[in-house]
Amino acid sequence: MTKRNGTRRAVRHAWCAAVVVGPVLLAGCGSGGDGDGNDIPPTATGTLEELAAQAHCEPKLQTDAQELRQANCTTEDGRYVLATFATDRGQREWINEANDYGGSYLVGRRWVAVSDAAVIAALRGRLGGTVETASPHHSGSGGDGGNEAEHSGHPGS
Numbered sequence: 562m563t564k565r566n567g568t569r570r571a572v573r574h575a576w577c578a579a580v581v582v583g584p585v586l587l588a589g590c591g592s593g594g595d596g597d598g599n600d601i602p603p604t605a606t607g608t609l610e611e612l613a614a615q616a617h618c619e620p621k622l623q624t625d626a627q628e629l630r631q632a633n634c635t636t637e638d639g640r641y642v643l644a645t646f647a648t649d650r651g652q653r654e655w656i657n658e659a660n661d662y663g664g665s666y667l668v669g670r671r672w673v674a675v676s677d678a679a680v681i682a683a684l685r686g687r688l689g690g691t692v693e694t695a696s697p698h699h700s701g702s703g704g705d706g707g708n709e710a711e712h713s714g715h716p717g718s
Contacts, residue, residue, distance in 0.1 A: 641676035
């Protein structure tokens with residue numbers, strides 16, 4: 562099975578940026594969030610810039626490839642990574658890889674926001690979408706939950 566190197570490289574780049582930001586974002590992770598589910602708007606659509614505007618963010622573009630566009634955002638609710646995808650398949654592959662690292666994801670049609678649960682809840686009130694939460698994987702070492710820095714692909718602090 563052959564994958565296009567450009568797509569795979571863009572996905573890895575995006576994931577690496579999310580992994581670098583992720584531990585910082587997840588460090589403050591709690592059960593917060595005031596989303597009671599009653600005030601969720603329809604799922605937003607649009608370009609990365611249009612989605613960022615709806616989320617009240619001025620995006621700092623990190624990846625600008627045909628298959629994937631990714632930016633870091635900071636709002637009064639917190640920091641997050643916003644990514645848009647050229648295809649549904651590219652989005653699902655990115656999410657499937659990202660799920661190995663755990664975290665909270667707000668998922669819309671060809672876009673994903675990655676942050677801690679409280680930020681995702683606040684974003685959902687602006688962008689709609691579906692929340693996906695993944696537990697970190699435990700590859701190889703049967704440890705006690707482990708230190709993310711010990712997993713390959715995770716940078717140290």
